[in-house]
Amino acid sequence: MSITILAIESSCDDTSASVIRDGFILSNIMAGQDIHSKWGGVIPELASRAHQKNILPVIDTALRVADITPDRIDAIAFTRGPGLLGSLLVGTSFAKGLSISLDRPLVEVNHLQGHLLSPFLREQESAAALPSFPFLSLLVSGGHTQIVRVDDYLKFEVLGETIDDAVGEAFDKCAKIISLGYPGGPLVDRLAKSGNPLKFKFSKPRISGYNYSFSGVKTSLLYFLRDSIKDNPDFITQNINDLCASFQKTLIDILMEKLIKAADDTGIKDIAVAGGVSANSGLRERIICEGERRGWRTFVPSVNYTTDNAAMIGIAGYYRYLAGLLSSLDVTPVSRSFNI
Numbered sequence: 001m002s003i004t005i006l007a008i009e010s011s012c013d014d015t016s017a018s019v020i021r022d023g024f025i026l027s028n029i030m031a032g033q034d035i036h037s038k039w040g041g042v043i044p045e046l047a048s049r050a051h052q053k054n055i056l057p058v059i060d061t062a063l064r065v066a067d068i069t070p071d072r073i074d075a076i077a078f079t080r081g082p083g084l085l086g087s088l089l090v091g092t093s094f095a096k097g098l099s100i101s102l103d104r105p106l107v108e109v110n111h112l113q114g115h116l117l118s119p120f121l122r123e124q125e126s127a128a129a130l131p132s133f134p135f136l137s138l139l140v141s142g143g144h145t146q147i148v149r150v151d152d153y154l155k156f157e158v159l160g161e162t163i164d165d166a167v168g169e170a171f172d173k174c175a176k177i178i179s180l181g182y183p184g185g186p187l188v189d190r191l192a193k194s195g196n197p198l199k200f201k202f203s204k205p206r207i208s209g210y211n212y213s214f215s216g217v218k219t220s221l222l223y224f225l226r227d228s229i230k231d232n233p234d235f236i237t238q239n240i241n242d243l244c245a246s247f248q249k250t251l252i253d254i255l256m257e258k259l260i261k262a263a264d265d266t267g268i269k270d271i272a273v274a275g276g277v278s279a280n281s282g283l284r285e286r287i288i289c290e291g292e293r294r295g296w297r298t299f300v301p302s303v304n305y306t307t308d309n310a311a312m313i314g315i316a317g318y319y320r321y322l323a324g325l326l327s328s329l330d331v332t333p334v335s336r337s338f339n340i
């Protein structure tokens with residue numbers, strides 16, 4: 001029997017809906033929110049209002065592109081958290097309304113588990129290889145930086161995580177310091193392509209185990225620029241590409257050092273990367289290159305599935321549905337990390 005899941009993602013500033021049938025993507029529709037760029041960051045109040053406006057057309061389009069009518073849906077998966085509470089409330093409430101009106105079960109999904117299962121996202125005709133359990137995932141986004149051992153579709157163990165800023169925040173803060181726009185990650189990535197990554201050195205943290213820290217490297221950039229500008233007020237504009245390339249290389253070195261350690265210690269050779277920062281061209285190249293040297297099978301998502309999307313919520317929801325893990329109608333969103 002075929003299983004069709006309608007999935008809804010609204011944890012931050014992207015409204016997305018997807019239809020997944022038997023683990024394959026039939027549609028994945030996204031509506032971004034340009035409104036935040038002029039404020040230099042996501043404004044929660046504006047994000048929830050934009051979700052309210054976007055959610056109906058996005059779901060309607062996802063159903064039309066998948067060429068299904070609502071009565072063909074077997075369950076509604078939605079992001080319960082973590083994320084912005086007002087944003088999560090829009091998706092959760094809409095999912096509940098659909099569940100009641102269609103008389104179909106609700107399946108809550110942890111947003112991070114969605115990112116972690118994104119290597120399983122594929123379209124019907126795709127013959128791409130899938131990771132075997134257990135695999136390691138480097139989860140890098142605007143809110144999280146973790147190394148996770150994925151034992152199963154439902155079992156995840158965090159081996160290490162950041163003790164302060166997430167790596168996406170480090171990219172965004174670097175962009176802010178050198179007066180680029182928001183979100184800064186893609187802008188730093190683009191400028192870094194024509195810069196010299198060895199031109200400048202920034203301090204790296206010394207943290208034990210598999211944990212990360214990114215606040216020191218950001219401060220190191222800040223102090224370095226403060227001193228350099230004293231001697232030459234045009235220092236940033238004259239060196240912008242080299243600054244981006246060197247800062248990006250430092251972040252990637254920090255990420256890779258712990259990932260390599262975790263792979264060596266566990267002996268796991270299936271290595272994935274997920275989350276918004278996995279769109280970074282330097283990081284993608286390094287993981288693939290390191291994988292070739294070390295005999296890893298690497299799983300780097302297509303750029304469409306790096307940032308927040310409902311397809312990853314659909315795939316995680318599909319496996320929860322198969323395991324009978326349904327949610328009741330009194331389920332509420334959670335803004336912080338949580339276990340399910």
Ligand code: KG4
Nearest residue numbers: 141142143168183185276277279280307308
């Ligand atoms: O996963 P995501 O879409 O949202 C969260 O769950 O946080 O990640 C957003 C983060 C932002 O910090 C953004 O700057 C970063 O991903 N990002 C990038 C790139 N594209 C997005 N960072 C570096 N290079 C990129 N190409």
Ligand code: ZN
Nearest residue numbers: 141275276308
């Ligand atoms: Zn995310």
